[in-house]
Amino acid sequence: MRKRFSSYSVPPWVKELRVTAVQFIIPLTIFQGVRTLIFPTAFDVILLAALIFLALSFHMEWL
Incomplete structure (x- = not known):
């Protein structure tokens, strides 16, 4: 069974890293x-596809 991660169990520096990544x-x-x-x-083209995937995953909160 897969363990689900809660946003409350993430260290503060990871949250700060995510906020910084979303801005850039x-x-x-x-x-x-x-x-x-x-x-x-x-x-x-591959890099653009990866960046679009990252932008969408941050927007949809998959990561």
Whole structure:
């Protein structure tokens, strides 16, 4: 059986790290999207997909 983590059991520094990551992920994703449109490489597309997944997971509170 999988153990579910409560948000109350997370140390304060992890909460602070999450808040900081949420502030930086959207501008970084926008910058990477523009960069991918200008210089499309396989690495840029994969990185953009990973950043979009992270932004959505923070928004939907999956992470």
